[in-house]
Amino acid sequence: MTPILQIVANTPVWVWVLLAYLLFIGIRALRPATAPLWRVGILPAVFLVWGLYSLYQMHGLAPVRILPWGAALIGGIAVGMVISGFQPIRADKTRHLVRTAGGPLTLILILLIFATKYEFGFLHATQPALFAETRFWLSEVAISGMLAGMFIGRFAGLVRQYRAAPHEELVAT
Secondary structure, three states: OOHHHHHHHOOOHHHHHHHHHHHHHHHHOOOOEEEEHHHHOHHHHHHHHHHHHHHHHHHOOOHHHHHHHHHHHHHHHHHHHHHHOOOOEEEEOOOOEEEEOOOOHHHHHHHHHHHHHHHHHHHHHHOHHHHHOHHHHHHHHHHHHHHHHHHHHHHHHHHHHHHHOOEOOOOOO
16 A cells, blocks of 8 residues: 555544535635624634644643744734735624635635645644654744634634624525
8 A cells, every 4th residue: 555545544534524515615715605793703712722722732731832833823823813804804793704805815714724734734744753843843833823813814804804894684694
């Protein structure tokens, strides 16, 4: 069996179930959608918790690891807020609904997060000594923080746009 097939075969089933669900969400985000504002915030919250959990699980609570993750998170939030400004929305302030145009960004971010978590998880399982080197652990925490921050920033930007948008009647899809 080739090494790649061996890696795939030894990946827990729950990882593939998670990938299928994330793909479902990402593909759904390609189309315009109307949803309650709180529901739009679920994915950023999930990726924030996943990032924090991974940071704790892989690196503990050492400030030398938390601080770069936090700095990358802040950078990602800034990038996400800028990106959200290019995505027009419509707002129903009575029902707290938001209509987004849809597009590939959510799918791209989901795939980037999954791929980096998968790759770093593989490296932790097969070559844990690599993470004694600064370049490996710093890459992991920076990428994790940046991508989680981009989701949070996009949501924060969407909330900002929602507050500034005029009210119009929408129906959840």
